[in-house]
Amino acid sequence: MPTAVTGGAGFLGSHIVDYFVDQGRDIVVIDDFSSGHEENLSDSLSDVDVRDVDLCDRTAAIDALSDIDVVVHLAAKIGGIGYFHHVPADIISINDAMNRNVLDAAVEHDMDRVCYASSSMVYENATEFPVTEEQLGEIPPPDSAYGFQKLAGEYYCRAYHDQHDVEYSIFRPFNAVGPREPPGEEVGQAHVIPDFVLKINDEKQHPLEILGSGEQIRSFTNVRDIAAGVYKCAYDEAATNDHFNLGSAEAISMLELAELIWERCDREEPFAVERQESFEHDVKKRIPDSTKAKERLGWTPEISLEESLTEYIDWYHQHV
Template sequence: MRDARKSPVVSQKVAITGGAGFLGSHIVDYFVEQGEDVVVVDDFSSGEAENLEQSADDVEIRELDLRSEDAIDGLDDIDVVVHLAAKIGGIGYFHHVPADIIAMNDAMNKVVFDAAVEHDFDRVVYASSSMVYERATEFPVTEDQISEIPPPDSAYGFQKLAGEYYCRAYHDQYDVEYSIFRPFNAVGPREPPGEEVGQAHVIPDFVLKILDKEQYPLKILGDGRQVRSFTNVRDIARGVYLCSFEDAAANDHFNLGSEEGVSMRDLARKIWERSGREVDIEFETTEAFAHDVQKRVPSSQKAQEVLGWEPEITLDESLEQYIGWYEEEVL
């Protein structure tokens, strides 16, 4: 099994779509560290060039609109593509633009998979989402449950599941090799808070309210007892690397997430304790968004057994990293 801490013997040209985004840029950094020849594919509609500063001298940047079939020609020399490019945000964002999510993400998927056929990629590594498990009722969720539970209610979750069908359909018809990873709530530097509640993910939202706005009482969506697991971006990047090159990952799907669940109230308390606020935390509950499921916690057993992957960075360590970055770069 390839050791993700060591460079491969032969470098391959890897395109990372959406590589200027929050998660994408961390994956870019990790692949560069492993000695890969990395091409960042992004239209910079939401990704930021400064996210790539750490690896700027070691990557090629191709500004492509993956909704256009013309982009296929811009991927003619690629060996492996890690496909993250998508319209994405927090739960509030999902509810504001569901039609755009379906249409635009589907268009990007088609271009990437058509390019895989046209240029004979070695593998497509597809970024799915924990949202495909929206309607799960048994926890921790395992990969096998994806064929047993009803499809997601949200447009985003449904579209991500449709992307998984692209993987299998292009494999069945065109013999395109793929690997699917489902990240569970990535956390780390470079993810700014949104302008509105729910536009970004919950940790940036809480940090904005607690450290920046010094909100009191703290407003939370729903009753705050929703449970999620959070996974450091560095751990996810390592898992994506294994999905890209391990023979055992071919034509299979993996949860990449911490098995430790935490309620939103307890998450807020952890951030509050690090903020230096002198008053005890108090909550003000607000109406939750539709499809804000009460629990989402994965089993990572399959990734452990097949890929030798498991999270190494704790939530407390991840919060320290994120808050440190926020205080330095945002405040």
């Protein structure tokens, strides 16, 4: 029986589809194309079954997943920090409905596993770094609607396992970077790397406008590395009914990141920034500990940030 990837036409989802197809898996893409694009699937389109489905429609969702063995559930309202602040009610209500319908389908069709895409935002209030999976029960819950909803999705998985014996695995990607993620129409609608490339390459900002102090710390992980980790979470027995960080521990400040992109966009002016007021829930530091994924699943990220930036900017020049 096939594996379904919900949200499979999106940025992360399409890379997961490509990786799974390369591994010989029979893949069904479930997407309503509200934000995903069929062109993202160009490398795998001839090898997958694409189903245009609104997962908020309970009947449609359950019908679309009737022949599925494993579902990798990524479909969600998602964006950059600005997006989180504009539509918090939509994020909670729509994502909650999709989670419930996918898990109900898993019960009805006796699926082998639901592999749920959580988020590093569940660690929004962490104060000790790098963050481990064990810290999750010790830190306060997220303040943002997005982080809280992703954490609620994890509780859904555990509750459906406890009540209905649905097997699950949970992965938390940390700041995926790679092709197929265009910038948003306004600052914060997409993630930081597309935003920076737009400002530096297209808008030719000088000085570069940057949100907050620029001292915010992040760890970026190549999207293909994340796809390899998701594959292990979807099929490896060691991932059954457990949760894993999938991220690089290579940390960088936003000022350092911006300067790297400035150099790769061949700007002649000296690098300079102008600080703008940040959003309320702009996390100051986020660094993962992925030791558990290494020890249990044999997964480690292999692609450096520098290589990822070059890959993204090359794609940007060709497609954006």
